[in-house]
Amino acid sequence: MADSKEVASRVLTGEAEAPKETCKGSTSTPAEGGTDSKEFEGAIGGMRDPSKINEEEDSDEEEDDYEDDLDDDDIEDEDDGEDHEGFMSMLQNFIMSKLDLSGHGEVEKVLEEVSVEGVVKYIKSGQCKNIITMAGAGISTSAGIPDFRSPGTGLYNNLEKYNLPFPEAIFDIDFFKSNPKPFFVLARDLYPGAFNPTPSHWFIRLLHEKGLLLRHYTQNIDTLEHVAGLPAEKVVEAHGTFRTSHCIACHKEYSQEWMKEEIFKDNIPSCTECSGLVKPDIVFFRENLPTRFFHLMQSDFPKCDLLLIMGTSLTVQPFAMLINNVPSSCPRLLINREKAGTVDPMMAMLQGMLSSSGSGLALDSPRNTRDVALLGDCDDGCVKLVDMLDWKEDFEKLLTSSKKDDKAE
Numbered sequence: 001m002a003d004s005k006e007v008a009s010r011v012l013t014g015e016a017e018a019p020k021e022t023c024k025g026s027t028s029t030p031a032e033g034g035t036d037s038k039e040f041e042g043a044i045g046g047m048r049d050p051s052k053i054n055e056e057e058d059s060d061e062e063e064d065d066y067e068d069d070l071d072d073d074d075i076e077d078e079d080d081g082e083d084h085e086g087f088m089s090m091l092q093n094f095i096m097s098k099l100d101l102s103g104h105g106e107v108e109k110v111l112e113e114v115s116v117e118g119v120v121k122y123i124k125s126g127q128c129k130n131i132i133t134m135a136g137a138g139i140s141t142s143a144g145i146p147d148f149r150s151p152g153t154g155l156y157n158n159l160e161k162y163n164l165p166f167p168e169a170i171f172d173i174d175f176f177k178s179n180p181k182p183f184f185v186l187a188r189d190l191y192p193g194a195f196n197p198t199p200s201h202w203f204i205r206l207l208h209e210k211g212l213l214l215r216h217y218t219q220n221i222d223t224l225e226h227v228a229g230l231p232a233e234k235v236v237e238a239h240g241t242f243r244t245s246h247c248i249a250c251h252k253e254y255s256q257e258w259m260k261e262e263i264f265k266d267n268i269p270s271c272t273e274c275s276g277l278v279k280p281d282i283v284f285f286r287e288n289l290p291t292r293f294f295h296l297m298q299s300d301f302p303k304c305d306l307l308l309i310m311g312t313s314l315t316v317q318p319f320a321m322l323i324n325n326v327p328s329s330c331p332r333l334l335i336n337r338e339k340a341g342t343v344d345p346m347m348a349m350l351q352g353m354l355s356s357s358g359s360g361l362a363l364d365s366p367r368n369t370r371d372v373a374l375l376g377d378c379d380d381g382c383v384k385l386v387d388m389l390d391w392k393e394d395f396e397k398l399l400t401s402s403k404k405d406d407k408a409e
């Protein structure tokens, strides 16, 4: 099917792509079609072509046979082997959950009632101890970080300023190699540190303080989780980070301080060893996701007892697919402006035969026993939860302490 991913990849490359994307695209659950801009998501907008995330960094190898990649399970083969393993395992879980007929109508019911109140009761009961949060651009928009997905904002209005042929070029690794300037101009405009965490970030921090947070998975690259004081080991930055940088030629690592200085001097950062380009470790189109993402998601999601999906429309894979990797009884709460990640029409057709687990959020299904949507602004949703959980005092304390820190600086 000519889904939006294909369209997006054609936009990016100017041509139809290798057979890989058909394979990966077919695993997509919640894609809603629509415009290709929808496919691009992340704190600074159009981050990535989701069909490219597992591909070789070097576009010269685009012609690689996908079969070869699959057969290559040599884990010593650096990131690639591991990423493919991780991806295949995720794919396997996804398919297994789809084919699992045993749970038909017998899934353990965790929530007393399938509602926000039910989720709050569940958290208060003390039975839930391993919350995973999955976040997208929506948790950072109130910080003032533009969401470039929306035409009429950000890059779409500033193609001339950034000297871009099309918005997504700014995160295209090949474009970057040939013309890195636009990226560094944007990086300067959006440099982490110029923004403050939002109530959503503080809510996640509070979950951690309460000892309830197993892990926070984010698609954002704005590092606001860290600014909000979440320990690094609790955060998985699925689309990379500005905190470290590497030379794209010799892979020498550079610190955030070094990169910041280069960016603010309007330099094109180049390697002190080999003069290669130095790039912040955010994931561009055609680059692999961080190995840490694949490692941790395999051990984290089976342990999850409450999944909070925050400020993401769940259109970017493989991130979006993670919602299916929690146990089939695990409640999932979506806090977002609109419904997302729901069962796609194809899947809905098969619902009669297949278990509802594993095919996206069952928000509108009569058989829904665990999926809840708290629709509206993500910050409002988090504040509402804080109220309902009677955590207001602790929440205020966190906010106040952060303001004190600001003054001290």
Ligand SMILES: [Zn+2]
Binding pocket: 247, 248, 249, 250, 251, 252, 271, 272, 273, 274, 275, 276
């Ligand atoms: Zn180098």
